[in-house]
Amino acid sequence: MNWFSIAFIVVVCFNFLLLIGMVFLEKRKPENIIAWITVLTFLPVIGFVFYVVFGSGLSVRTRRMIKKKTISERDILVNIKGIQTLAEAKLDGNIKEDQELVTLCYSYGAYPLPGNDIKIFNSGKEKIEALKRDILNAKKSINMEYYIFANDKTGAEIMQLLCKKASEGVDVKLIYDSIGSRKAPRRFFKKLEKAGGQVGEFFPPFMHIRLLNLKLNYRNHRKIVVIDGSIGYTGGINIRNDHMGLDKKLSPWRDTHLRIEGAGVYALQNIFLDDWRYCKNDNTPPRLYLENGYFPSPKICGNALVQLVTSGPDSQVQRIKETFVKMITNAKNRVYLQTPYFIPDDVFFSALRIAKKSGIDIRIMVPKKPDKKTVYLATLSYLKEMSELGIKIYLYNGFLHSKTIVVDDNKLSIGTCNTDNRSFGLNFEDTMIIYSSDLNKEYAEQFEIDIKNSQEVNINYFQKKIWITKMFQAIMRLLSSLF
16 A cells, blocks of 8 residues: 555545544534535645645634633623613613613624614725824824724824824824735834834734734634724724725725714724733733723713624634524514625525515615636626526625614624625624614615615516526525534
8 A cells, every 4th residue: 555545545534534523522513513514525635734724713712812801891891880870871872672672782792882873884995084083182092903904004004103102202003914914014013113003913924924813714804993092993994905995906996984973982992902902912801991991981972872792713602603694583564684705504594585575675685796716606606596586686886895784773783794704704893783763764765875886786687697597596505504
């Protein structure tokens, strides 16, 4: 028996052990296991390498470290003077109708925080200009966390401002994701450290060699900024030129982000500090964050109540997905969904089908120009089935990167989470659930504007695709369960 045969037998044995682990230890979903069985059976060697890089879960040690570094939002909030008074403030809208949703989110650790003023940005340029102003006006602290912080014109401008504030004595902390920001050299971030700021790399690779990152499949996809503990940002817009609409291939780039003032900022601050404590192995006692002004006394800045729901591979519960499912199944009249990638699992798919069969007006909008063609093929496959149900499908004439859901007349979600398995289960994500009739109306009107810049398609659009396109759609749909 030659070495090749021996190696092949070893790989097949390892593949069998991997499958046993998926079934009995990781307890993965059946469709996920079937997909891996297909790959490991027909491509045993390549499939093994593929699994090691993309399919293996977080180690028990990593999960424990992340949980160990987590600060309870409720523990923080009960120590803030005035938070109980704020919770009794008059709320906008019929919040009692959504008590089940509020309770569900609260069970996931999302404290209901009223009294917020929220500004919605519908373009990268609008958001980045507001962010620059807030950075320049920062007095005590700037906490920033981005999936992509690029070394380009946009990134250089923000980095220059951060260095300026750090040199002035402002406490500046920056987290960037190792995979999302892989094209930015480390010397780019060293500038901030030299200016007096602090930088953390989320899931850094082995020996800082990016090709040796065994956590390649897990990304911190969040985009969070907290300034002086009183102004917060989150949404879909990264620090990169194409998110400003400067990439002709993906132009026009349509995105959504929010700026918040009020107690809701505490939730963003809390999540940032969780991630900071983990990636920097920081053991600062929570009381010091309270004493050092990270959580200033709460103020009523507006009339919107919010809950920040987070999810990640460190949890067995896909909290954001389940929150979305609850919003959809509780809908009374409409659900408007925007996402760049639409690859729902059976639970999410069923929620949409049940809502549609119940008479709910459901509209789904995705980009007409894809940035990832393989993922887009899987998206089209699922949209075909949505169209067969009578759900309205719109292809935005450009690249749509917004991650939003408008439900009925009084609530919406804006955040970082796409409608796919990667965002629901593999990425660290956040989404802000907003209870406000005014903001709901504002964004519903924006959705109508987006419709005018979109192509509405029906079942005929999908049926006219040539056979080879349909074949690749079926293949990509099968493989989409792997991640």
